[in-house]
Amino acid sequence: MARVLATAVRVSPWQSLLCLFETLGKVLAALSPLFIGVFAAGALKQDLRQMLCAAAALVGSTAANTALQAVGVNARVRQMELVGHTFDAQIAELTARIPTLDHLENASYLDKLQILRDNENALGGALNTLINTINTLAYAVSVLLVAVTADWRLLILIALGAARLLTARWSMRWEKAAEEAAAAPGRLTRHLIDLTVSPAAGAETRVFGHQSELRRRIRLAVVGWRRPTVRSTDRNSALAGANSVLFFATAVVLLGWMTRDAMAGTVSVQSLVVAVGVLQGLQSVSSSFVSAVGSLTKVGRNCARFLWLRDYADEVAAVHTGRRQPPDRLRDGIRIERLSFRYGDSARDSLTDISLDLPAGSVVALVGENGAGKSTLVKLLAGLYRPTGGRVLVDGVDLADLDLIGWRSRMSGAFQDHARFELTAQRSVGAGDLAVLDDPERVLRALHDAAAEDVVNALPAGLGTRLGTTWPGGVDLSGGQWQRLAIARGMMRQSPLLMVLDEPTAALDAATEHSLFERYAEARRPGRVTLLVTHRFSTVAAADLVVVLDQGRVIEVGPHAELLANQGHYANLYELQGRGYR
Numbered sequence: 001m002a003r004v005l006a007t008a009v010r011v012s013p014w015q016s017l018l019c020l021f022e023t024l025g026k027v028l029a030a031l032s033p034l035f036i037g038v039f040a041a042g043a044l045k046q047d048l049r050q051m052l053c054a055a056a057a058l059v060g061s062t063a064a065n066t067a068l069q070a071v072g073v074n075a076r077v078r079q080m081e082l083v084g085h086t087f088d089a090q091i092a093e094l095t096a097r098i099p100t101l102d103h104l105e106n107a108s109y110l111d112k113l114q115i116l117r118d119n120e121n122a123l124g125g126a127l128n129t130l131i132n133t134i135n136t137l138a139y140a141v142s143v144l145l146v147a148v149t150a151d152w153r154l155l156i157l158i159a160l161g162a163a164r165l166l167t168a169r170w171s172m173r174w175e176k177a178a179e180e181a182a183a184a185p186g187r188l189t190r191h192l193i194d195l196t197v198s199p200a201a202g203a204e205t206r207v208f209g210h211q212s213e214l215r216r217r218i219r220l221a222v223v224g225w226r227r228p229t230v231r232s233t234d235r236n237s238a239l240a241g242a243n244s245v246l247f248f249a250t251a252v253v254l255l256g257w258m259t260r261d262a263m264a265g266t267v268s269v270q271s272l273v274v275a276v277g278v279l280q281g282l283q284s285v286s287s288s289f290v291s292a293v294g295s296l297t298k299v300g301r302n303c304a305r306f307l308w309l310r311d312y313a314d315e316v317a318a319v320h321t322g323r324r325q326p327p328d329r330l331r332d333g334i335r336i337e338r339l340s341f342r343y344g345d346s347a348r349d350s351l352t353d354i355s356l357d358l359p360a361g362s363v364v365a366l367v368g369e370n371g372a373g374k375s376t377l378v379k380l381l382a383g384l385y386r387p388t389g390g391r392v393l394v395d396g397v398d399l400a401d402l403d404l405i406g407w408r409s410r411m412s413g414a415f416q417d418h419a420r421f422e423l424t425a426q427r428s429v430g431a432g433d434l435a436v437l438d439d440p441e442r443v444l445r446a447l448h449d450a451a452a453e454d455v456v457n458a459l460p461a462g463l464g465t466r467l468g469t470t471w472p473g474g475v476d477l478s479g480g481q482w483q484r485l486a487i488a489r490g491m492m493r494q495s496p497l498l499m500v501l502d503e504p505t506a507a508l509d510a511a512t513e514h515s516l517f518e519r520y521a522e523a524r525r526p527g528r529v530t531l532l533v534t535h536r537f538s539t540v541a542a543a544d545l546v547v548v549l550d551q552g553r554v555i556e557v558g559p560h561a562e563l564l565a566n567q568g569h570y571a572n573l574y575e576l577q578g579r580g581y582r
């Protein structure tokens with residue numbers, strides 16, 4: 001909370017100060033019953049001066065209150081936006097700064113990030129809640145002071161308000177239980193709604209006739225999602241109603257008692273009028289406190305998630321302390337020593353005890369069936385995860401001792417989960433080497449190396465075509481065309497030490513695949529390791545070395561011809577896939 005306030009003061013000290021005008025307005029509003037009481041007492045005494053002063057104070061304070069509120073609310077809304085954007089930018093920066101991928105792939109981390117994303121501007125909202133709480137406090141203290149100075153009996157009503165605060169714990173418990181009970185059906189509802197509106201699932205849901213079943217399930221899921229909240233709201237309303245009945249019943253008795261004393265002359269008319277005027281304020285104090293405590297609890301949860309992200313980013317940065325720069329060119333190559341890896345929540349290793357030599361200047365093919373661990377190995381080579389056992393040596397230097405940013409600046413390639421940069425075609429490809437982002441010659445060369453010139457040639461404005469239909473005049477591409485641009489992006493860097501092509505042919509037709517592999521053979525360079533990842537065995541014959549992965553273990557290594565001659569797993573699958581092609 002202190003951080004939220006400090007950020008508010010930092011982003012705009014003046015506006016932060018203006019926010020407090022609203023608080024001042026609240027204090028003035030709380031004083032109104034006092035002025036009315038003084039006015040009534042003046043009227044009874046026929047004291048024109050007192051009446052005029054009280055009326056002037058009432059009108060003046062109401063006018064000042066209106067003006068202060070207008071300035072204060074305006075400042076609060078603007079400040080909320082500013083602080084919200086500052087924190088949203090920090091969340092984006094922190095998420096992007098984390099050099100590993102765990103926070104984007106681990107389910108429990110993802111939940112936290114998702115909640116942060118869902119509660120966009122949550123921390124701007126936190127400032128709003130804080131200011132509202134300050135206003136509530138200022139109003140409450142003023143109302144209580146006015147009440148106590150009017151008559152001691154009003155203390156009984158204040159005590160009742162305090163009792164209402166004690167029951168707030170029940171309300172919060174009900175709300176939390178409802179939030180938890182609604183979480184799973186809420187996720188299910190969103191998933192089912194996504195299925196009905198996402199174009200990706202559109203064809204299947206129609207062909208398989210899922211629509212009416214989806215509608216039925218969405219209805220059920222929505223009921224499961226909203227019912228706990230409705231129940232908790234009902235309970236809270238009943239509790240608030242019971243509290244109000246008790247409060248006003250007590251107030252009627254107290255006012256009767258005070259009226260009797262006023263008739264007897266032991267209580268002034270001013271006190272009686274103030275007591276009547278302050279009733280509504282006293283009642284609202286306790287309920288606004290209850291809602292302020294509820295909102296502060298929610299805000300606290302969001303702040304805690306932000307702090308978790310910040311601490312996590314620091315933790316990851318503290319682990320990656322390597323500062324050595326990679327060599328200009330590889331002399332020996334990349335050695336993998338007894339490497340093991342297990343994803344955070346997983347029950348088993350995805351890679352187990354892998355040892356391999358990837359010699360400098362070679363093209364290595366990494367083959368294996370779905371789930372064999374190929375992409376995981378690539379991610380470990382890119383330093384996107386820390387191995388759970390063993391190490392990767394780059395020309396004899398442990399990857400953990402290398403500066404990660406330096407190492408990645410010497411990598412390139414196309415990844416299985418490639419990005420779709422909705423920019424111009426020029427920049428979408430040029431993003432593979434930011435230094436020459438706008439250089440058409442370099443982009444054309446990369447397109448040539450990736451056998452993807454025809455993708456750009458078919459675009460209405462060539463390299464200048466805006467990609468993505470979400471933009472005016474934007475053009476959409478097929479899955480295979482996006483992938484070919486991603487491969488071209490991977491060809492932008494001139495002298496990477498490690499070139500990774502992870503399943504580069506997954507979405508490509510046979511002719512494109514053929515021409516692409518011819519170009520890959522040209523990617524063989526001294527001082528570089530080229531790693532081709534695929535589960536199409538037929539495409540790797542030209543590689544210098546074939547590594548066969550199976551269930552996270554290396555089961556065969558050697559040149560294509562040697563592995564065929566061994567008549568092992570590789571030879572079997574090669575034969576099987578070959579038959580499929582014939």
Ligand SMILES: Nc1ncnc2c1ncn2[C@@H]1O[C@H](COP(=O)(O)OP(=O)(O)OP(=O)(O)O)[C@@H](O)[C@H]1O
Pocket residue numbers: 105106343344346350368369370371372373374375376377416535
């Ligand atoms: N983020 C993750 N969290 C937990 N387990 C994962 C994660 N990503 C992959 N795995 C598991 O690790 C194993 C290896 O997956 P990997 O993606 O490396 O296989 P692959 O050989 O690249 O498969 P494919 O050819 O299908 O892409 C699989 O059992 C998979 O379920």
